[in-house]
Amino acid sequence: FPVTILDDYLSGVVKKNKNLQAADESLRAASTRYEQANLELSPFLTGRAFYQDDKSNQYGLGSLTTHQEIRQYTLGVAKKFSTGTAAQVAGTLTAVNAEGVMNQQNFQAENHTGTMTFSLTQSLWKDFWGQATQLRWQRESLQKKLEVNSTELQKRSFLVEAETAYWDLIYLQNEQKVRETSLERAKRIETWVKSRVNNGIGDKADLLNAQGLVAARELQLISTRDEYKAAQEKIRIILGLAQDESVPQLEGNIQNVRSTETLLEGSGNKVVRIDSYLASLEFDTKSVVSEEAAEKIKPDVNFETFYKTNSYDTTDMKALSKITDTNKPVFGVGVNFSWALDWDSKNAVTSTARADALSAKLKKEQKIVEGESAWKELNRRHGELQARIKAAQQLATIQVAKATAEREKLSRGRTVTSNVITAEQDAAEAELTLAKLNVEQRKIEGSTRLFLKIQE
Numbered sequence: 001f002p003v004t005i006l007d008d009y010l011s012g013v014v015k016k017n018k019n020l021q022a023a024d025e026s027l028r029a030a031s032t033r034y035e036q037a038n039l040e041l042s043p044f045l046t047g048r049a050f051y052q053d054d055k056s057n058q059y060g061l062g063s064l065t066t067h068q069e070i071r072q073y074t075l076g077v078a079k080k081f082s083t084g085t086a087a088q089v090a091g092t093l094t095a096v097n098a099e100g101v102m103n104q105q106n107f108q109a110e111n112h113t114g115t116m117t118f119s120l121t122q123s124l125w126k127d128f129w130g131q132a133t134q135l136r137w138q139r140e141s142l143q144k145k146l147e148v149n150s151t152e153l154q155k156r157s158f159l160v161e162a163e164t165a166y167w168d169l170i171y172l173q174n175e176q177k178v179r180e181t182s183l184e185r186a187k188r189i190e191t192w193v194k195s196r197v198n199n200g201i202g203d204k205a206d207l208l209n210a211q212g213l214v215a216a217r218e219l220q221l222i223s224t225r226d227e228y229k230a231a232q233e234k235i236r237i238i239l240g241l242a243q244d245e246s247v248p249q250l251e252g253n254i255q256n257v258r259s260t261e262t263l264l265e266g267s268g269n270k271v272v273r274i275d276s277y278l279a280s281l282e283f284d285t286k287s288v289v290s291e292e293a294a295e296k297i298k299p300d301v302n303f304e305t306f307y308k309t310n311s312y313d314t315t316d317m318k319a320l321s322k323i324t325d326t327n328k329p330v331f332g333v334g335v336n337f338s339w340a341l342d343w344d345s346k347n348a349v350t351s352t353a354r355a356d357a358l359s360a361k362l363k364k365e366q367k368i369v370e371g372e373s374a375w376k377e378l379n380r381r382h383g384e385l386q387a388r389i390k391a392a393q394q395l396a397t398i399q400v401a402k403a404t405a406e407r408e409k410l411s412r413g414r415t416v417t418s419n420v421i422t423a424e425q426d427a428a429e430a431e432l433t434l435a436k437l438n439v440e441q442r443k444i445e446g447s448t449r450l451f452l453k454i455q456e
Contacts, residue, residue, distance in 0.1 A: 006166060006252055009239075013162045016240035023155045030147040034140040041133070043079040046090065048072070058100075063107075065100035076117075082137075083130040084123040091116050093320055112316050114323035119306035124335075126298040135292045142285040146278060153274045156449040162238050163446035169235055170252045171439040172228040175432055179224050182428045183217040189407070189424075190214050193417055206417035213421045254438040257386065258445045260379055266453035273371030273451050280368070283360040286353075293353035297346040299339040306332050375451055378444060385441040392437050396430040403427035 014020055052070040059065075076090025094113045101107070127133070190210040196202030232247045241247065264271060272280075308330040311322035340346060403423040409415040 005250075006163070009166055009248070009250060010159060010162065012239055012248075013159065017158070017162075017238060018240060019158055020155055023151050023158075026151045027148060030144055030151065033147075034144045037136065037140055041080055041082060043077055046074070046076045046078060048074040050074075063100060063102040065098050067099040069097040071095045081130070082133045084127045084133065085130075086121040088119045089117070090119075091323060093316055093323075095316055110314065112313050112319040114311040114313075114319040115308050116323050117306060117308040120304070122303045123301070124303055125301040126295065132292065132295050135288055135295060139285060139288040139292060142281055142288060146281040146285060149274065149278055149281065153278065153450075156274065160447050160449050164443050165231065165234050165238055166250060166252065167254070167439045167442045167446070169228070169231040169250055170254055171435055172224060172231050173250070174254065174435045176221070176224050176228055178428055178431050178435075179217065179221040182424065183214065183221055185407075185424060186210070186213040186217045189410070189417070189420060192411070203417075209417045209421055213424065252442075254435060254442060257441065260382055260445060260448050263445060263448040264451060264453050265449075268453040268455035270454055270456040271375050271451055272454055273367070273374055275450075276364075276367040276371030277452070277454065279360070279364040279366075283357070283364040286357040286360040290350070290353040290357045293349050297340060297349055299337065302336040304332075304334050304336060306330075371451075378447065378451075382441060382444050385437055385444065389434065389437045389441065392430070392434040396427070396434045399423070399427040399430040 050070070050072040052068070052072075054068040054070065055066065057064060057066055058068075072092065072094045074090055074092045076088060078086070078088040078090075080086045092113075092115045094115075096111045096113075098109045098111070099107070123129070190207070190213070193202055193207050193210040197204060197207045235250070236243075236245075236247050239247075309324055309326055310328040310330065311319050311325050312328075313319040313322065403420070403426070406415055406420045406423040410417065410420045
């Protein structure tokens with residue numbers, strides 16, 4: 001698994017980590033989940049076959065029907081449009097065989113009827129010209145955007161965590177090198193001091209100081225190696241590597257400063273934190289839900305009309321062939337009205353939706369303030385770290401030079417061992433402090449993934 005630099009490492013995380021793969025699947029699901037809501041606007045094919053055997057007595061003017069066999073077949077297409085209009089076209093073929101008595105004589109008759117019905121329904125108040133459908137589309141679009149960006153926030157948060165682990169491992173690699181180098185120098189000092197003591201020109205206290213330095217350096221190195229192994233194991237988990245796979249040797253320049261502005265994704269003139277953006281989307285969604293609630297409790301007034309043709313003949317096929325004849329039509333028109341009278345329930349629906357919208361509005365306003373403050377603070381800390389790094393660089397240079405000078409003085413017998421040990425410790429800590437500050441700045445740059453540019 002050849003990973004050496006940050007970009008390659010993050011590419012490996014995206015490809016191998018199960019959490020990110022699951023998030024990608026969630027994004028794909030979110031992109032299609034709300035398409036199914038339009039199923040109610042899809043055309044529907046309807047069909048019906050019906051048979052009835054009726055032996056009840058049916059009295060008519062001068063007639064008595066004692067037995068009827070009825071066969072009926074219906075085929076139609078129905079569709080609701082985004083305007084709230086519902087249309088249906090249906091063809092029906094009916095065959096009736098009747099037996100009975102008319103004018104004291106038995107009769108047997110067969111009748112075949114074909115009808116073609118065109119019906120139309122249009123809402124005039126509730127869901128007026130598809131208002132409910134338009135609100136539903138608007139809400140679903142916002143919900144989809146909210147779900148997609150929520151999943152995107154999860155991905156970005158995990159990538160921030162992955163980059164943090166990357167820089168932690170890079171720092172521990174540097175710390176391990178510093179500890180190993182410090183241990184080597186401490187051992188050389190111990191060897192030199194021991195030689196002086198054996199020659200009778202050194203002090204035993206100096207030897208003990210040198211041995212204490214070696215022991216301290218060994219302990220620090222052991223601790224660093226332990227932390228390094230733990231950091232490697234974290235990288236293994238993030239990359240989704242099996243136990244028999246080796247963790248890649250990561251490389252990175254901790255001194256490479258990146259501009260926070262250039263790391264931002266998105267297009268626009270305003271920088272927002274993603275959770276602030278999500279709060280804005282949630283408020284927009286709840287506002288639409290509030291409008292939907294008000295739409296649902298409106299009185300329902302529907303305009304209805306239909307037109308039906310009729311054909312009569314002695315066989316099914318003949319009746320079917322004349323099903324579109326308009327010689328004997330039926331036309332109807334009407335208005336349906338309904339209104340829920342449970343005022344408490346209706347008020348509860350609207351007041352609950354309005355309260356949710358107000359809550360979302362307050363959260364949005366708070367998140368916007370927090371997000372703006374967080375972006376300013378991120379850039380302030382980035383700049384502050386740059387100043388601290390510059391000072392730490394100067395300090396590390398001085399301390400390393402001082403330690404080198406003290407070692408040279410010790411080799412000429414012009415200083416005591418304790419001064420060398422103090423200088424060594426100060427130099428090592430100065431180098432590690434500089435490395436920590438550099439890594440901290442790299443982590444801050446990585447956290448810009450939690451922000452994006454949008455059009456205001």
